[in-house]
């Protein structure tokens with residue numbers, strides 16, 4: 001865990017020389033650039049961590065037009081990618097129309113997976 005945090009900070013530091021070239025002209029020393037990067041890296045690390053581990057996370061993919069993988073209707077399609085205890089990021093993408101998608105989320109809900117619905 002802490003090792004990942006350090007790696008993350010190092011990754012941020014890689015951008016320091018470039019950033020420094022930019023801010024040098026503004027009269028900022030390399031020291032404060034490093035500090036600014038450490039601060040920025042620290043903040044984003046915890047933000048990222050919060051986003052990826054949060055119980056509230058739900059990710060939907062949306063397709064403006066396509067064919068439903070279930071009923072074959074051509075319409076706007078939805079795909080639930082991520083929800084608590086549900087992760088389809090590595091799976092073959094399957095898109096469904098509004099009705100089929102609703103039926104599926106109801107099914108998942110009955111299996112105890114918390115899905116709030118599409119935020120739109």
Ligand SMILES: [Zn+2]
Nearest residue numbers: 068071097100
């Ligand atoms: Zn459908």
